[in-house]
Amino acid sequence: MSDRWQEMTVFARVAECGSLSRAARELSLSQPSVSRIVSALEARLGTTLLLRTTRSVSLTEAGALYLERARRLLAEMEEAEQATRGLDSLHGVIRLAMPVMYGTRAIIPAVAPFLARHPDLRVEIVMSDTRQNLVTDGVDIAIRVGVGQLDNSNFGARRLALIERLVVAAPSYLRMHGSPADPVELAKHACIIQHGLFGRESWRFTHGQTVAAVDVSARLSINSAPGVLAAAVAGMGIALATRIMAGEELRSGQLTQLLEAWQLAPAEVHAIFPAGPKLSAKVRAIVDHLAEALSKP
Missing domain, CATH: 3.40.190.290 (D-Maltodextrin-Binding Protein; domain 2)
Structure with a gap:
């Protein structure tokens, strides 16, 4: 891939993992290579994107803004590639956030057959009843359960189910x-x-x-x-x-x-997308699957 696509891909994965070493393992690169790529990106942009400690990394305000834009571009590139390969070749990582109880009793059982159909996909599940910042936490999809209107119209959303x-x-x-x-x-x-x-x-x-x-x-x-x-x-x-x-x-x-x-x-169950209404192929596939699975009694 081109240097800029590589920089964007590596930066996004580091931000999503919160760790240089973990991102390096997932990208099959050495940790020094990942650090060098991120530093080169920051030097080219003239700003600090990540705050690094010995244990973790976190996004700066500029980093959060860049991550939001980068995820959209990477999703579009992935969508173009998937359209060529077909949905059967879905691969990569989907980071999915959800509330604890509903996630345990409804979402996780629904994810099992989806993963069985797509062996090259991995799902990272983050469970919390505290709502995460989708952009800074690097979440692809957040499952929201509540009553009334959603609290942020800047994100894309799809209603998956109504629950009594x-x-x-x-x-x-x-x-x-x-x-x-x-x-x-x-x-x-x-x-x-x-x-x-x-x-x-x-x-x-x-x-x-x-x-x-x-x-x-x-x-x-x-x-x-x-x-x-x-x-x-x-x-x-x-x-x-x-x-x-x-x-x-x-x-x-x-x-x-x-x-x-x-x-x-009834409580409404929504899937929220931090990158807006345009979804990558893998995100669209799991959202479609969840919508079908959760609509059944």
């Missing part, structure tokens, strides 16, 4: 505190919320034409879905959950669904 939300509690909690007969009674109960996702302290229900918005008493606030689920199973209060999140616990009797006659707005 429901109210749950452990039988031990209900024996001690009783079961709410309608949403208004939730205000008298200890509730558990997941802050930063869809665990708002005002829960909105519908029943036919009737709407009920309840300001719940959130005695416990947790920043991860597994934590919310564990607290609910432990009898610490009433929680919002998705059907996928709490399905096993409902089937086993560890949790009970409440207020079944009332509906909550």
